[in-house]
Amino acid sequence: MRRIPVLQIGLGGVGQALVEQVLHFNERLGGRYGFRFAYIGLADSQGTLVADDRIPPATLLQALATKRAGGSLSDVPEGGPLNDWRNLLTPSPCLLIDVTAQGGAEDALVAAVEQGHRVVLANKKPLCADLSTFRALTSEGRTRYEATVGAGLPIISTLRSLLETGDVIRRIEGCFSGTLGFLMTQLESGVAFSEAVRDARQRGWTEPDPRDDLSGTDVARKALILARTSGFSFELADVSVESLSSAALADLSVDQFMDQISSLDDRYREQWAAVMDQGQTLRYIAEVTPERLNVGLASVAPDTAIGSLRGPDNLVVWHTQRYAERPLSVRGPGAGTEVTASGVLNDMLLFAREWSPR
Ligand SMILES: NC(=O)c1ccc[n+]([C@@H]2O[C@H](COP(=O)([O-])OP(=O)(O)OC[C@H]3O[C@@H](n4cnc5c(N)ncnc54)[C@H](OP(=O)(O)O)[C@@H]3O)[C@@H](O)[C@H]2O)c1
CATH class of the missing domain: 3.30.360.10 (Dihydrodipicolinate Reductase; domain 2)
Structure with missing residues (x-):
């Protein structure tokens, strides 16, 4: 079974729905596809959760419960304090998921794709920085962003197939x-x-x-x-x-x-x-x-x-x-957290099928 490492930035409405959908995929469908997603890091605006191999599902569920109760990842027993997500990137490639609503991280995202990581965005802002940044992020299909327009609707994929x-x-x-x-x-x-x-x-x-x-x-x-x-x-x-x-x-x-x-x-x-x-x-x-x-x-x-x-x-x-x-x-x-998360998950699946982290 192939292991696809995932670092997810943002655990709000969309981020929480995504973690649930990934857990469901791993449990019910992963065997069929021959790979499973392994969370190696999660970050919100206050804290982080990290693991070398994978964050266990029970810890992910605890993180979701903590967020839904109004807490932060720093409140989860295995969690840590706020740590810039750039420090959580591993030397070996992972899927980097941006489900924040923050601007300003575009240079770090470009650096990540240049290091061999693959990026999935629900966050529109990195794609709306200057045109050269858009091109650097998206060239050679290194970033997918279906959920940025129309949430889970197949808008970007339809446009791509036309082109x-x-x-x-x-x-x-x-x-x-x-x-x-x-x-x-x-x-x-x-x-x-x-x-x-x-x-x-x-x-x-x-x-x-x-x-x-x-x-x-x-x-x-x-x-x-x-x-x-x-x-x-x-x-x-x-x-x-x-x-x-x-x-x-x-x-x-x-x-x-x-x-x-x-x-x-x-x-x-x-x-x-x-x-x-x-x-x-x-x-x-x-x-x-x-x-x-x-x-x-x-x-x-x-x-x-x-x-x-x-x-x-x-x-x-x-x-x-x-x-x-x-x-x-x-x-x-x-719009809606579930359909938006499903757009992100679909991009993750597309990467996982075509790309093998070395
Ligand atoms: N909701 C929708 O229907 C929908 C549809 C299409 C696209 N989108 C896009 O999806 C993205 C997420 O939407 P959402 O509704 O989930 O937003 P949200 O509920 O506001 O969640 C944003 C998350 O980002 C985290 N965050 C903020 N700054 C951070 C930082 N520096 N490092 C790490 N995490 C940070 C927040 O942390 P805290 O939890 O600590 O505040 C929160 O968990 C947005 O870009 C939105 O435009 C949303």
Whole structure:
């Protein structure tokens, strides 16, 4: 049985679901595939858990229980204090999984792939640093990142197979944010903007600061990842982004922002009423072409694929040389810890099948 060493950075919602799925894979399926994943390290923002050969399943379960009770890996008896994950990389290659939401680690990730490690990301930020970093990370297939766009939906793999079989991408469009999708359908049914944002926040569907979603930056990052994967040379600053928040609310604390968010209600009530009078509706749409990246509100007919989207579902539509008359599309839930973790696990399986750590 082959052993695939794994170092996982991040043990939040997605990271916890991933550990559970890896344990399940090892127990039920590993024998069938001829390999098993062996956690050699886990890190959260406060602590670490490490082992030379593998962290035993019982210790992993204890770590999950500790995190769910609000603790840190440093509280697990076998755990240790915060230790920069770079110090946990072994000389021999491993799978390095980034399921944090942190930026700033891209140089270390590039160094890791250059040392022979393989990287799997749910974290979009390393792919949205400058273009040369993206290329260094992803060249020769050394980094996989299915879960960064559409969570567990097969978006990156579909795009790759189009490109690898010689199709030409003319335009990619769609709705890439479950949070903003939910807001759009709430506004369409007459709910006030502030109420819709509060509802999404209570369901845990927004970032802790909802302005991170409302700013459009998260969608802009996904658009940039699709563009770069398509071979288009853009930087994040090239994305034209429409924010759903306002400059006047930008410097407030999160609590102050939530207190004052109703100041945006009239703007959206009027905007929606005007669009619906024309028999249209609004969606927060991303558009990727070789020439431009746009992210923002657009009015669409309700009976189109985009206009008929409901709730937090995502939709990605490819207009290509082959799919010219009727575009290719993938639609479904584009957020959630379980489906995101399954996208990461799928990337891990692909690496494990094709790559043998020396
Ligand atoms: N949730 C989704 O539906 C979804 C969908 C697609 C993609 N994603 C992406 O997946 C990633 C993880 O999402 P999530 O919802 O699991 O986020 P989360 O719950 O906020 O978890 C982030 C984890 O990263 C850890 N962390 C932060 N700084 C760290 C550091 N310097 N070293 C090691 N660990 C560190 C945190 O530690 P503590 O536990 O100590 O705070 C936490 O465990 C994000 O990049 C997100 O954008 C999420």
